[in-house]
Amino acid sequence: MIFAGGKILPDSERSAVLGRLEEDISQTLGGPPLAAETVLDALETLAAELDSGALDGLIARYAPPGAREELDRVRPQISRKTLEDRLSLELGGLGGPRPFGRAEVRPLGVLLHIAPGNMAGLPAFTAVEGLLTGNLNLVKLPHGDKGLTLAVFQKLTELEPRLAPWLYAFDVPSRDTASLKRLAALAGGIVTWGGDGAITAMRKLAPPGCKLIEWGHRLSFAYLSDWAGLDLSPLARHILRTGGLLCSSCQVIYLDTEYLAVGEKFCKDFLPVLERAAASRYQAPGQAAQGALYTREALLEQIVDRAASDDLVFAGRCCSLVLRRDMELELSHLHGNVLVKRLPRKDLLPVLGRQRGRLQTAGLLCPERLREELAALLARAGVNRITAPGRMSDAFLQEAHDGEYPLRRYVRVVDVENNF
Amino acid sequence: MLSRQKLFWLSRAYGLPGSDARFLRAVRDNCAYHIKHCPEYRLICRAEGFSPDCLETIDDLARLPVLPTLFFKRHHVSSMPEWRMAMKVTSSGTSGSFSRVGFDWGCVFAEIPMVLRLGFYHRLVSPVPARYVILGYKPGKQDKMGVARTMFGVTHFAPPVGRFYALKWKDGAYVPDLDGAVRTLSRWGRFPLPVRIVAFPSYLWFGMERMEELGLSVCLPRGSKILLAGGWKQHYAQEVDKPRLYALARKVLGVEEEHIHEFFGAVEHPVFFNTCKKHHFHIPAYARVIIRDVRTLKPLPMGEVGLVNLITPLINATPVTSVMTDDLGCLTPGEDCGCGLSSPYLTILGRAGLNDITTCAAGAAELLGKGEAF
Numbered sequence: 197m198i199f200a201g202g203k204i205l206p207d208s209e210r211s212a213v214l215g216r217l218e219e220d221i222s223q224t225l226g227g228p229p230l231a232a233e234t235v236l237d238a239l240e241t242l243a244a245e246l247d248s249g250a251l252d253g254l255i256a257r258y259a260p261p262g263a264r265e266e267l268d269r270v271r272p273q274i275s276r277k278t279l280e281d282r283l284s285l286e287l288g289g290l291g292g293p294r295p296f297g298r299a300e301v302r303p304l305g306v307l308l309h310i311a312p313g314n315m316a317g318l319p320a321f322t323a324v325e326g327l328l329t330g331n332l333n334l335v336k337l338p339h340g341d342k343g344l345t346l347a348v349f350q351k352l353t354e355l356e357p358r359l360a361p362w363l364y365a366f367d368v369p370s371r372d373t374a375s376l377k378r379l380a381a382l383a384g385g386i387v388t389w390g391g392d393g394a395i396t397a398m399r400k401l402a403p404p405g406c407k408l409i410e411w412g413h414r415l416s417f418a419y420l421s422d423w424a425g426l427d428l429s430p431l432a433r434h435i436l437r438t439g440g441l442l443c444s445s446c447q448v449i450y451l452d453t454e455y456l457a458v459g460e461k462f463c464k465d466f467l468p469v470l471e472r473a474a475a476s477r478y479q480a481p482g483q484a485a486q487g488a489l490y491t492r493e494a495l496l497e498q499i500v501d502r503a504a505s506d507d508l509v510f511a512g513r514c515c516s517l518v519l520r521r522d523m524e525l526e527l528s529h530l531h532g533n534v535l536v537k538r539l540p541r542k543d544l545l546p547v548l549g550r551q552r553g554r555l556q557t558a559g560l561l562c563p564e565r566l567r568e569e570l571a572a573l574l575a576r577a578g579v580n581r582i583t584a585p586g587r588m589s590d591a592f593l594q595e596a597h598d599g600e601y602p603l604r605r606y607v608r609v610v611d612v613e614n615n616f
Numbered sequence: 617m618l619s620r621q622k623l624f625w626l627s628r629a630y631g632l633p634g635s636d637a638r639f640l641r642a643v644r645d646n647c648a649y650h651i652k653h654c655p656e657y658r659l660i661c662r663a664e665g666f667s668p669d670c671l672e673t674i675d676d677l678a679r680l681p682v683l684p685t686l687f688f689k690r691h692h693v694s695s696m697p698e699w700r701m702a703m704k705v706t707s708s709g710t711s712g713s714f715s716r717v718g719f720d721w722g723c724v725f726a727e728i729p730m731v732l733r734l735g736f737y738h739r740l741v742s743p744v745p746a747r748y749v750i751l752g753y754k755p756g757k758q759d760k761m762g763v764a765r766t767m768f769g770v771t772h773f774a775p776p777v778g779r780f781y782a783l784k785w786k787d788g789a790y791v792p793d794l795d796g797a798v799r800t801l802s803r804w805g806r807f808p809l810p811v812r813i814v815a816f817p818s819y820l821w822f823g824m825e826r827m828e829e830l831g832l833s834v835c836l837p838r839g840s841k842i843l844l845a846g847g848w849k850q851h852y853a854q855e856v857d858k859p860r861l862y863a864l865a866r867k868v869l870g871v872e873e874e875h876i877h878e879f880f881g882a883v884e885h886p887v888f889f890n891t892c893k894k895h896h897f898h899i900p901a902y903a904r905v906i907i908r909d910v911r912t913l914k915p916l917p918m919g920e921v922g923l924v925n926l927i928t929p930l931i932n933a934t935p936v937t938s939v940m941t942d943d944l945g946c947l948t949p950g951e952d953c954g955c956g957l958s959s960p961y962l963t964i965l966g967r968a969g970l971n972d973i974t975t976c977a978a979g980a981a982e983l984l985g986k987g988e989a990f
Contacts, residue, residue: 475911485910485923485944485968489684492913492940496687499663500656513911 197367199335199346202353202360207367214378217334217364221306221382224332224361229303232283235327238356240276242348247271251351255316258344263316270317270591278593279328285594286601287329290609297614301607303330304407305384310398311345312389312411313338314441319345319365322387327362329606334379335365370397377401385409385606409605411598414443414556415525418585420462421452421541421562421570428466430586431559432473436515437589440530443598444557444581444589447528449517450539452562456521459538463510463517466536474514474532487514487532494518494529523547525555541573548577556598559585619645620929624726627901629733632950632959635901636674639929643677644668646929646937653695657681657935677927678906678915680938685884688715694934696720701933705765707883717883718933726930730902731888735773738877738890744839746774747804749797751815751823752846753790754781766845766881767814777809782819794823801869802834810839813869816846817878821861827868835870842871844878858895880964884939885926889962896953896961903928905962907947908940921946921965942968 198205200213201220245251246267255264272278291301307326311319319335323345326333337345345365353360368375380386380398385407388398395410402408418431431446438445449466451459478484491514498509498518508519515532523543528535539547548555558579562570571582580599583590619642627635647668650657660681661667670679685707698704702724707715735741748771755764771779782797783790804811813820820842827833842865862873880889880897887903899905906925907916916922924943928936944966950958 478911480969481910481921481944482966482969485942488911488913488923489686489940489942489968492682493684493686493690496660496683497690499660500691503659 197343197346197365199349199363199365202350202357202363204346204350210366210368210375213364213366214375217378218382220361221332225305227361230327230330230332230359230362232328232330234356234358235324236276236279238352238359239274239279239324241355242352243271243274243276245351245355254347254351255344258342258347259316263344266315267317270321272593273321273591274324281594282603283328286603287607290604290607294611297612300610300612302610303607305331306382307331307333307606308379308383308386309333309335310386310388310390310394311335311338311341313340316344317348318389320348322389323349323363323365325602326387326606327359329603331385331606332362333364334383335363336376336379337365337367339369341367370394373401380406387411387606407605409602412554414598415447415527415551415554416442416444416557416559416581416588417448417450417525418446418559418561418588419450419452419539419570419574421566423451423462423561426561426563428469428561428585429473430584431561432466432470433477434559434586434588435470435534436473436477436532439532440528440534442589446534446559446585446588448525448535448537450523450537452541453538454540456519456538459519459536460508463508463519463536467510467512467515467517470515470517470532470534471512474512477532478514484514490514490529490531491516491533494531494533497529525551541570544573545577548574548579552578555579557581557583557588559583559588561585620722620726620932623929624902625729629737629900630898630950630957630959631901632899633674639901639904640671640674640677642929643680643927643937644671646932647671647680649932650695650935650937654693654935656691656693657695674904677904677938680927682908682913682925682938682940683935684940685715685882685942688717688884688934688936688939692716694718696933705883705886715883717886717931717936719886719931720933723931723933727886727888730900731769734888734890734900738892740770740773740841740843740877740890742774742810742839744774744810745777746810746812746839747778747780747807748776749780749782749800749804749811749813751782751794751797751813751819753783754785766879770814770843770845770879771812774810774812778804782823792819794819794826797823798827798830798832801836802832805834805836805870808837810841811836812840813842813871815842815844817844817861820844821864824861824864824868828864833868833870840869840871840875842869842876844876845881880962882926882939882941884934884936885928885930885941887926887928887930892953892955892957892961894953894955896948896955896963898950898953898955898957898959898961899947900959902930905947905960907945910944910968913940918947918949918960923968924962924964944968 198210198213287301291299309322311322319337323333323335349363349365380401381403383406386398386402387409388395389411391413395412435446440447451462474487478487494516495511510517517536519536523537523539555578558574560570560582574582623638623642651661664681666679666681670676701718702721704716704718750767752767753764755768780800782793784793865871865876874893878891889897892898904927907922908925909916909922924941924945927938943964945962945964947960947962950960953961
C-alpha cells in the first residue's frame with residue numbers, strides 16, 4: 197500500500213506516484229513552510245483520540261499483540277508539552293542574531309525514513325520528528341507493518357489536512373533497490389533505522405551529498421560493583437520484560453571483580469531472583485511454555501555452538517545464566533537467558549572501547565559512594581545512557597537518542613549576512 | 617537397522633503397549649545412529665549423560681534429549697550427507713524461519729506401511745475415484761513445505777480424477793482463491809463422483825463461513841469427505857468449537873460429521889496422526905507422546921496439560937527422535953474415548969506464545985533469522 201496526498205492507494209499506483217513525486221515535492225516545498233504549531237495541534241488532537249480509546253479499534257486491527265501496552269509506555273513522548281520542550285531543548289539557540297547578521301534554522305527539505313519494524317508506532321514517530329522540523333517525509337514501511345502506520349497517517353491528515361502534502365509512505369520491499377534509489381535521489385537526508393545490513397545497504401543507495409542519519413542497533417549491559425546487599429530484582433524484571441530484544445536491553449551482566457568464584461557465587465545468588473521474575477512475567481501456561489522452550493534452546497545452543505568453551509551454565513526455570521570467562525560485550529541468548537562476565541574497573545575502558553559506536557545503556561548497580569566515579573568511567577568508555585538497572589529500557593523525557601538530539605540532525609543552519 | 621522397518625511394517629496401527637519392545641529397540645538403534653553420524657547430537661547426548669543403553673523400559677523414553685522445533689529452525693543438523701537423502705522438507709514457517717528436515721530412503725520405505733495401515737483403518741482408502749478441492753498450497757519447485765506434501769499425499773487415498781488448489785503461486789506469493797473453490801465445489805457437487813476437500817482447518821472455516829454469508833450451499837455426493845491437515849497455526853484466536861464446524865459442514869457442504877477427518881503431524885515428526893470417529897488423535901504404534909511441564913519440562917502424568925513432546929524412530933537423516941513442539945496439550949486414556957481404541961489420545965489445546973520476533977539489539981535479528989537462508 198501507498199500513502200500519498202492524504203490517501204491510501206494500492207501498490208499498483210506506485211509508479212504513477214513515484215513518477216510525479218519530484219513535481220509534487222517541488223510544489224509543496226515551494227509553498228508556505230510547515231509550521232511546528234500546525235504539527236503540534238494535529239498531534240494533540242490525535243493524542244486526545246488515543247487517550248479516549250477512539251483509536252483502540254485501529255490498534256487492535258493493525259498492531260501486533262502487546263502494542264497497546266507499548267504505546268501507553270511511550271505515550272508521554274507525544275504529549276504537546278514534551279514535544280515543545282524537545283523543540284526548545286534540541287533546536288533552541290541554533291538560530292538567532294550573529295555578529296555577521298543572523299542564523300536561521302531550516303529543515304533539510306525531504307527526509308527518507310527507512311522505518312524500523314521492531315516497535316509498533318515507531319515508523320509514525322520517526323515521520324513525526326521529520327514533520328516537527330518542517331521536513332517533507334517519505335517513509336519506507338517496514339516489512340511487518342500490517343497497516344498501522346498508514347492508518348495513523350490517514351487519521352493525522354484527516355485531523356489536519358494541511359499535513360497531507362508533507363507525508364508519504366511506501367510499502368517498498370528492501371530488495372526493490374530501483375524504487376529506493378528513486379526515493380533516495382529526492383531526499384536531502386536519509387534516516388535509517390535498523391541493523392548493520394540495513395545501514396550498509398542504504399549507504400550504497402544514497403547519492404553523494406545526501407546526509408545520512410543512522411539509528412543503528414545497539415548493545416547494552418548492566419554493571420555491578422560492590423553489590424552485596426543491593427536489590428537485584430529490578431534488574432531481573434528488566435531482563436524478563438524486554439527479553440533482551442531492545443537496544444537498551446541488558447545482554448551481559450558485568451561484575452566488577454577479577455575472580456571467577458565471585459562470578460559463580462553471583463550466578464547462584466541471582467538465578468533464584470531471575471526465576472522469580474520469570475514466574476511473575478510468564479503467568480499463563482503458554483507464556484511459561486515459551487520461556488521454557490527458549491531456555492531449552494539456549495542451553496542446547498550453548499552445548500552445540502560453544503562445545504570447546506569452558507563456560508559455566510546455570511539453568512533455571514524459564515531462564516538461565518551463562519558465566520563466560522572473557523570480557524567482551526556480546527549478544528546474549530535473549531528471552532531471559534543472559535550472560536555474566538567479569539570486568540574489573542581497570543579493564544573497563546579498553547574492553548568497552550572495542551564496542552564504541554555500538555554501546556547504548558549501562559544499568560549501574562553500586563553503592564551510592566561509587567556512583568559518580570563509575571558513571572564517569574562508563575561515559576568515558578562510550579556509553580550514552582546510564583540508568584538504574586530496572587529502568588534501562590524506560591523512556592526518559594528530553595533524553596537524547598544514542599548520544600544525539602535527533603531534531604538537530606533533521607535541520608540545517610543557514611547563516612545570513614546583514615548589510616551586503 | 618531393521619528394527620525400524622520391523623516397527624513400521626509389523627506393528628498393528630494402534631498396538632500400544634504391544635509394540636513397546638519393538639518401539640524401544642528401534643529408538644535405541646535410531647539414537648545410536650544419530651550419535652554416530654551427527655556431531656551436534658553427539659555433543660548434546662554427551663552433555664546430558666545420555667546413551668542408548670539408558671533406554672531399558674518405555675518410561676526411559678523421557679530421558680532422550682528433547683530438541684525443540686526452534687532448534688531445527690536455527691541449526692540445520694543432519695546425520696547423513698544430502699546426496700543420501702530422499703528429500704528435504706521445510707516447515708511452513710509461520711514465525712518467519714523454517715525447520716529443515718531431511719528424509720532418508722529407509723524412512724520413506726517405513727512410511728508406506730504406516731500410511732496404508734492407518735489409511736485403511738480410518739477408511740480413507742477407497743477404490744472409487746474422487747475429485748479433490750485443496751484449500752492449501754500446490755506443491756511445487758518454489759517450496760518444499762511439509763504441509764503441501766501431506767496434502768498432496770492424501771489425494772492418493774482414492775484415485776484422483778481432478779485437483780483444484782485454492783492457494784495459487786502468483787508473482788512470488790500465494791494468492792487465495794476461495795471463491796474459485798466454492799465455484800468448483802458447486803460444479804463438482806452435481807456429479808456422482810465423491811469429492812474430497814483437503815484443507816487447513818482455518819481455511820475451511822473461513823470458506824464455509826463465506827458460503828453461509830453468501831447463502832450458498834452444496835450437497836456433495838455420497839462418500840465425500842473432508843480431510844483437515846496443518847493445524848490451526850496462527851488462527852488459534854479464531855478457533856471455533858468443533859461442533860459448530862461440523863454443523864456448518866453439514867449445512868453448507870452436506871458432509872456428515874463422521875466423514876470429517878483431521879490429521880496432525882509436524883515436519884520434525886512426520887508420523888501420520890489421524891482422528892478416530894470421535895475426533896480424537898490416538899497415539900499410533902509408530903510414535904510415543906510425553907506431556908511436559910511448561911516450566912520444568914519434566915514429564916507429567918496422564919491428564920495434565922503441558923508441552924507436547926513427540927518421539928519416533930522414523931528418520932535417520934535428521935536427529936528428530938525426540939522433538940518438542942510449540943503445542944500445548946494433554947493425554948487421555950484411550951478407554952475414555954469410546955471409539956474402541958485403547959491407545960491414549962492427544963488433545964491439542966493451544967500454542968506456546970512464540971510470536972513474530974522483532975528486535976533492535978545489535979546482531980539479534982541475524983541470530984533470530986539464522987535459519988532463513990535455506
